[in-house]
Amino acid sequence: MPADVSNFRTSDEVAYDRTRLRQWREGRAGADGVSRRAMLGLLAAAGSAATVPLTAPARAVAAEPTIRKPLPPEWFVPRGTNAETRFEALRGTGRTTPNERFFVRNHTFTPVLDAGEWRLKVWGSGLRGRRGEDRPLEFGYDDLRRLPSTTRTAFVECAGNGRSFYASQQGETVTGTSWTLGAIGVARWRGVRLGDVLRRAGATRYALDVQPRGLDADFLTNGENLGRVRRPLPLAKALDDVLLAYEMNGEPLPADHGYPVRVVVPSWIGISSVKWVGDLEVSEEPLYSPWNTTLYRLFGPAHPPEGSAPLTRQTLKSAFEVASGATFPQGVRTRLHGRSWSGAGAVVKVEVSTDGGERWRRARLHDVPRADVWTRWSLDWRPGARGPATLLARATDARGRTQPAASVPNTQGYFFDAVVRHPVTVV
Known part of the structure; x- marks a missing residue:
């Protein structure tokens, strides 16, 4: 394991992303659910003026209620599968956001899961014994709660928070949910350090990426099934300050916020804090998913032709x-x-x-x-x-x-x- 895993910064991610791309080109990286065309676009653009094809605004297909908790109009603005908190509804609420007023960001719909049946599977080439998907190490809900706990107060914020102002203030055309500023909330999260779980699972010094994956429904866009939400974290960040949280403001996680267990990645964009986490892939190879290739990078005339490195810290x-x-x-x-x-x-x-x-x-x-x-x-x-x-x-x-x-x-x-x-x- 690396001795010094603190202070992981965006500059580290830029260098790390270049390594990811080079290793993918050499056949030493994984790209689960990412089309070969998209990966080749990133590689080609890195050495030319080509642009990367972008996905159109995504559409989720929901067979169940999108959000489970009440959404009174004095607190929320509904936005498709999401709900934005009205900032005036936070007046007098203190430094943390009450659970019932916390914004909701869903790719599909909120699943209802049973903590007694929930399992966290930890697997991959970065574990001792090379545990594959067919032989994962499993933690139950009670197993996780028996581990030493920690509490951290941190915000979770969608990377697109404030998106509507590109149009209303700057006359720019952009895609995605038209959030104003209410796609953020601060909570007191209690759970287990992700690093403690990785060490117990036998993560080796050769591990590079850790990819949490949610238990919500598959995400469909442009007729393509991208699978369940997942996004890799560099091992240095995973071992630093990331939580597997099971409580929010002193209560069990509400369904809309990841019950029974979610990932919380302090100060990073919200997509990193995967809700309803069901498995962790620990890999010796750099990992790609749709959520760090065509999504959650910066594209446009002011950015590199291949797009920015995958987004990390919030602004x-x-x-x-x-x-x-x-x-x-x-x-x-x-x-x-x-x-x-x-x-x-x-x-x-x-x-x-x-x-x-x-x-x-x-x-x-x-x-x-x-x-x-x-x-x-x-x-x-x-x-x-x-x-x-x-x-x-x-x-x-x-x-x-x-x-x-x-x-x-x-x-x-x-x-x-x-x-x-x-x-x-x-x-």
């Missing part, structure tokens, strides 16, 4: 706990509240403009800045002239990055990080 964002189009009485002091977060580290400063960006004032932070979670903040405002007004908030994180005025576009609308223009009216 920087801010949101007001105020409904879009809310009204405020002229001349009456009010207190604006909001939240800011970053995948690169703690948010240490937030500035707010109440006049469309002419002047900025520093907001008061309500939390000790911490990595992996958002920081709540507030600012007093006495609205002036009646009429439309635009509120802006911009965050700076511990690495010195500040939200820009515009985001670099990409065809699938990931990683919108620009300051969002929040319309309100003074009456």
Whole structure:
């Protein structure tokens, strides 16, 4: 096992992805469910100006209710198989998001699983004895709960959070669910370190990738069955801070959030935190799935022809706990509240403009800045002239990055990080 597995960064993933591609070309990597055409496109583009064919917006076929929990309209905006949290519904809820208000991201529909029958299968060439899929090591739900537990507070956020602003603010055409900023939630997760399970399973020093796979239904797009959701993690990340979680905010995981067990990958894009996990492939070879090839990379004129490396850490964002189009009485002091977060580290400063960006004032932070979670903040405002007004908030994180005025576009609308223009009216 590597001695130092901490501080795995996106720069590591870029170098690692080049190794993955080279090894696939040499026949030393796996590409489960990825068409040969897509893989050859990535390889060809790496040495030419060719572009990689992208998948069209996916469509899930659901034979059951897509989401199990109630979705009151004052808390959620339904978005197909998903549900976006309204940020104004978080006002006064504390630093963690109540389970009943946590956003839902489903590729198909929420399965109903029995913890007593659930098994986690651990298999692959990266384990001692080369356990294959026909001879996996299995953990039951009670087996997992008997292992030493740990608790970590962290956000889970869809890579497409903020996607709609590429169109509404920048005039860009992108594909995917038109999230505003509510495809994020923070929870206190309790479970077992993935690294502890891998060590018990006999992961060797030759292991490279760990690929969790969910137990939800197969995902269909463009007439092609991509199988169940799965996405590989580099072993260094898997051994670092990743959890196999079975509790959320002190309760067993709700069905919509991965019951009985899910993966939680702090600060990385939400697709990495596979729900309803059923097996882990531990491989000596680099692994590919549709979720790190044609999906969850950045494509477009501003990016390499072969696309970016697979997306890992989340970007920087801010949101007001105020409904879009809310009204405020002229001349009456009010207190604006909001939240800011970053995948690169703690948010240490937030500035707010109440006049469309002419002047900025520093907001008061309500939390000790911490990595992996958002920081709540507030600012007093006495609205002036009646009429439309635009509120802006911009965050700076511990690495010195500040939200820009515009985001670099990409065809699938990931990683919108620009300051969002929040319309309100003074009456």
